[in-house]
Amino acid sequence: MTNLILLGPPGSGKGTQSKRLEQKLSVIQLSTGDMLRAEVASGSERGRETKALMDTGAFVPDEMIIGMIASRVDKKDCANGFILDGFPRTVPQAEALGEMLVEKSLKLDYVIELTVDDEAMVERICGRYTCTQCGSGYHESFQKPAKEGVCDTCGGTDFSRRTDDNAETVRARLLAYHEQTAPISTFYGDIGILKQVDGMTAIEEVTRQLENIVS
Ligand code: AP5
Secondary structure, eight states, rough: EEEEEEETTTTTHHHHHHHHHHHTOOEEEHHHHHHHHHHHTTOOOOHHHHHHHHHTTTOOOOHHHHHHHHHHHHHHGGTEEEEEEEEEOOOHHHHHHHHHHHHTOOOEEEEEEEEEEHHHHHHHHHHHHHTTOOOOEEETTBBBBBBTTTTTTTTTOOOOOOOOOOOHHHHHHHEEEEIIITTHHHHHHHOOOOEEETSSHHHHHHHHHHHHHHO
């Protein structure tokens, strides 16, 4: 079993690299952003409140996220381990995760931070799009499908963009990251489990560096 956290600002490549590591490690990616977007898509009252926060780049309440993760890690598909993408995002979330893992007799094997320059993140995020059929991610400049307009994975031709992927919201998300999430690096650094990877190199190179750490 392998459990790891991928840390990093919006656009640093957490989602891109989690998908690649999922296959390498036979573990499952747990993205709190994806879980919240599923809640929004369900049209529930909680989904409407969540969307209002996400669209401004603000975080949703800690208790909601912690509850979501606590029940998710009990699912059968986490038996080989998980990659936490987007969680924890605040020090209280990191503390709650620690307690949760002790209760469930689980442990963290790696916490890896992707280090990037903020300015490049606006371009990365604003150029990102996703296949609506299978969820594969692409980028206008950095990760194009082999055939323009056709998903490499499923052959789908319909793509979408996230409503929070605009320059103004990205700047708010980066600010929230530096104020509330960056202290987590210190939290895991202090317990000696944090490793850093240069997230500014090409996607393949970042994968190579991550694989070096986890293999
Ligand atoms: P979430 O969905 O987690 O978004 P995020 O953290 O802002 O991260 P992103 O998904 O935008 O970026 P990423 O690091 O995954 O980058 P990606 O691989 O796609 O959260 C959204 C919102 O939900 C939050 O703002 C908050 O409101 C709420 N939320 C979520 N979790 C929460 C929590 N725990 N607590 C409270 N609120 C929470 O890459 C981006 C693009 O760049 C892609 O197009 C990719 O192709 C490209 N790319 C990736 N790597 C490279 C590279 N090395 N070189 C060039 N291009 C690259």
